Amino acid sequence: xxxxxxxxxxxxxxxxxxxxxxxxxxxxxxxxxxxxxxxxxxxxxxxxxxxxxxxxxxxxxxxxxxxxxxxxxxxxxxxxxxxxxxxxxxxxxxxxxxxxxxxxxxxxxxxxxxxxxxxxxxxxxxxxxxxxxxxxxxxxxxxxxxxxxxxxxxxxxxxxxxxxxxxxxxxxxxxxxxxxxxxxxxxxxxxxxxxxxxxxxxxxxxxxxxxxxxxxxxxxx
Amino acid sequence: xxxxxxxxxxxxxxxxxxxxxxxxxxxxxxxxxxxxxxxxxxxxxxxxxxxxxxxxxxxxxxxxxxxxxxxxxxxxxxxxxxxxxxxxxxxxxxxxxxxxxxxxxxxxxxxxxxxxxxxxxxxxxxxxxxxxxxxxxxxxxxxxxxxxxxxxxxxxxxxxxxxxxxxxxxxxxxxxxxxxxxxxxxxxxxxxxxxxxxxxxxxxxxxxxxxxxxxx
Numbered sequence: 001x002x003x004x005x006x007x008x009x010x011x012x013x014x015x016x017x018x019x020x021x022x023x024x025x026x027x028x029x030x031x032x033x034x035x036x037x038x039x040x041x042x043x044x045x046x047x048x049x050x051x052x053x054x055x056x057x058x059x060x061x062x063x064x065x066x067x068x069x070x071x072x073x074x075x076x077x078x079x080x081x082x083x084x085x086x087x088x089x090x091x092x093x094x095x096x097x098x099x100x101x102x103x104x105x106x107x108x109x110x111x112x113x114x115x116x117x118x119x120x121x122x123x124x125x126x127x128x129x130x131x132x133x134x135x136x137x138x139x140x141x142x143x144x145x146x147x148x149x150x151x152x153x154x155x156x157x158x159x160x161x162x163x164x165x166x167x168x169x170x171x172x173x174x175x176x177x178x179x180x181x182x183x184x185x186x187x188x189x190x191x192x193x194x195x196x197x198x199x200x201x202x203x204x205x206x207x208x209x210x211x212x213x214x215x216x217x218x219x220x221x
Numbered sequence: 222x223x224x225x226x227x228x229x230x231x232x233x234x235x236x237x238x239x240x241x242x243x244x245x246x247x248x249x250x251x252x253x254x255x256x257x258x259x260x261x262x263x264x265x266x267x268x269x270x271x272x273x274x275x276x277x278x279x280x281x282x283x284x285x286x287x288x289x290x291x292x293x294x295x296x297x298x299x300x301x302x303x304x305x306x307x308x309x310x311x312x313x314x315x316x317x318x319x320x321x322x323x324x325x326x327x328x329x330x331x332x333x334x335x336x337x338x339x340x341x342x343x344x345x346x347x348x349x350x351x352x353x354x355x356x357x358x359x360x361x362x363x364x365x366x367x368x369x370x371x372x373x374x375x376x377x378x379x380x381x382x383x384x385x386x387x388x389x390x391x392x393x394x395x396x397x398x399x400x401x402x403x404x405x406x407x408x409x410x411x412x413x414x415x416x417x418x419x420x421x422x423x424x425x426x427x428x429x430x431x432x433x434x435x436x437x
Contacts, residue, residue, distance in 0.1 A: 019252075019254060024246020026248040026251055028429040029426040030429075031236075031239045092391065092394055099390045102402060103402050108403075108407050114414075160417075162376055168330070172327050172331060175324050176319065176324075180303075215263075
């Protein structure tokens with residue numbers, strides 16, 4: 001991307017067609033001449049350094065695979081035992097659903113919904129939506145219906161899907177409990193750890209500008 | 222655009238922005254449109270040259286977050302019953318307990334996530350919002366980095382809420398030991414959510430506009 005010198009400071013009305021080759025930095029609004037960014041390269045804004053575009057080879061296919069893997073791991077994480085704690089012959093086993101519903105009594109009840117959303121529902125919505133949007137892209141087909149709306153939702157939910165924050169919370173809780181009881185990790189715990197790794201990998205491959213451009217190109221063709 | 226001299230580091234060079242060219246750029250996909258268009262032709266996001274009410278929303282969420290952050294620190298986060306005796310611990314109390322047990326590493330994680338990050342976030346968002354109207358010493362670039370850090374780090378404050386949830390679902394051993402969540406967990410979770418919304422409402426393009434006005 002190269003910046004445009006500020007010679008034309010006086011605003012002039014521009015026809016829609018003329019703005020096609022331009023790109024505005026989403027973070028600082030600097031106007032640039034849009035260039036094709038090759039796979040593997042990263043385009044940054046020359047003024048503020050914001051990462052503008054970072055297409056990766058086969059990114060769409062990889063993201064779909066990772067999202068599918070994450071969905072399967074989420075099912076495993078929900079239904080297998082998560083953690084088990086025992087002291088003096090008594091033991092208690094908690095699944096991920098028990099964790100989510102821990103706040104279900106008294107004044108803390110609304111937090112149950114928030115927990116379910118942050119840990120399970122929003123991540124699942126993101127995985128399913130990504131497969132819905134990128135599936136036709138990877139297969140070289142025209143975009144699915146409402147793909148634009150769905151991908152905007154994927155982006156808006158990004159900060160609210162907190163699987164990786166949750167796993168650090170689990171680690172802290174384990175240390176707290178370790179002093180007073182015997183804790184053992186269930187298969188769901190490891191499924192969830194894998195889920196976090198897959199999610200982080202997937203988000204690294206994703207470049208929203210590339211997705212928007214691809215959606216746009218497929219619509220017109 | 223990189224080498225603009227050391228004297229200039231605090232000032233952004235005069236740059237043609239989409240706004241100054243009489244255009245409007247989409248903050249979602251970067252596509253440039255003529256002024257007056259309402260939605261982006263590429264991604265369908267709402268177009269706004271500058272979000273005029275951005276600062277109002279930032280401050281509204283900021284105050285809401287601050288209001289619920291106070292009870293989050295005063296009321297108990299965890300109610301622990303061990304062998305018949307009940308004790309309550311606040312956020313800070315939990316950190317001190319961990320230190321007594323000798324788990325300094327975990328105590329640090331909880332202290333950073335539940336106290337340093339929320340307080341730092343309140344200060345950082347207030348500083349960024351004030352820097353739009355008032356001249357500050359930090360460069361536009363520094364403020365951009367600060368904003369990105371606030372957006373990235375905010376959600377990690379949720380750790381303590383998750384810890385409470387896990388502990389209270391796991392430690393249910395009748396008489397021997399049981400843990401229940403306290404009301405502070407709710408207000409703390411709300412505080413984190415409100416400050417995340419506050420940071421999301423901020424339009425970083427305002428930082429660069431303000432720094433250009435200073436330079437001019």
